[in-house]
Amino acid sequence: xxxxTQTPKHLVMGMTNKKSLKCEQHMGHRAMYWYKxxxxxxxxxxxxxxxxxLSINESVPSRFSPECPNSSLLNxxxxxxxxxxxxxxxxxxxxxxxxxxxxxxxxxxxxxxxx
Amino acid sequence: xxxxxxPEDQVNVAEGNPxxxxxxxxxxxxxxxxxxxxxxxxxxxxxxxxxxxxNLVKGSYGFEAEFNKSQTSFHLKKPSALVSDSxxxxxxxxxxxNDMRFGAGTRLTVKP
Numbered sequence: 001x002x003x004x005t006q007t008p009k010h011l012v013m014g015m016t017n018k019k020s021l022k023c024e025q026h027m028g029h030r031a032m033y034w035y036k037x038x039x040x041x042x043x044x045x046x047x048x049x050x051x052x053x054l055s056i057n058e059s060v061p062s063r064f065s066p067e068c069p070n071s072s073l074l075n076x077x078x079x080x081x082x083x084x085x086x087x088x089x090x091x092x093x094x095x096x097x098x099x100x101x102x103x104x105x106x107x108x109x110x111x112x113x114x115x
Numbered sequence: 116x117x118x119x120x121x122p123e124d125q126v127n128v129a130e131g132n133p134x135x136x137x138x139x140x141x142x143x144x145x146x147x148x149x150x151x152x153x154x155x156x157x158x159x160x161x162x163x164x165x166x167x168x169x170n171l172v173k174g175s176y177g178f179e180a181e182f183n184k185s186q187t188s189f190h191l192k193k194p195s196a197l198v199s200d201s202x203x204x205x206x207x208x209x210x211x212x213n214d215m216r217f218g219a220g221t222r223l224t225v226k227p
Contacts, residue, residue: 004158006158040220041219041220042205042217042218042219042220043159043205043217045214045215045216048214056214090158090159092158092159099166102147102149102164102166102209103149103161103164104151104159104161104215105161106151106158106159106160107158108156108157108158109157109158111156
């Protein structure tokens with residue numbers, strides 16, 4: 001299995017809703033990432049987990065809450081979002097060390113619309 | 116801080132012609148450089164990387180890139196473009212925290 005699977009593909013939520021984005025990989029990668037991508041812009045790093053521990057938080061607002069329950073799963077919990085948070089949310093994974101640490105495998109993304 | 120720049124928002128080429136997508140970098144120490152491609156409504160796909168070794172790096176789908184230290188460039192090339200190569204291309208650099216930082220992206224359009 002060489003894929004990163006993200007669900008749901010599309011999500012529409014109101015500003016008072018609580019929802020979650022899910023990401024799963026079975027490549028044995030121990031680093032997992034959340035990126036945010038606005039239209040026609042590059043992906044922006046949000047969070048990095050290494051060995052299931054949060055190692056990087058790029059000053060992301062607390063309305064985004066990541067969780068890594070095990071080595072295969074990564075969640076992004078969403079609460080009280082703003083319309084400007086509408087974007088494509090990309091999950092990626094990689095090895096932590098060695099040559100594979102330098103290649104990220106991305107999921108297809110979850111397109112979020114906040115009304 | 117490590118960074119990459121892609122000077123062209125858009126590149127247009129005719130099918131069968133060679134293509135070049137430009138990238139310049141600014142890093143301290145040895146650069147770890149990458150190219151990724153993004154098709155519409157999809158995640159990014161890895162094309163190739165430069166870590167050390169030969170300056171000419173060959174990657175997926177017939178793409179290659181040339182690392183030029185004196186010009187601090189890492190341009191993506193393909194000898195003969197296909198319509199299916201039309202996509203958004205990102206140059207990226209791995210920084211000191213092992214985070215992947217992306218350039219602004221270049222939209223490649225290959226016309227039949």
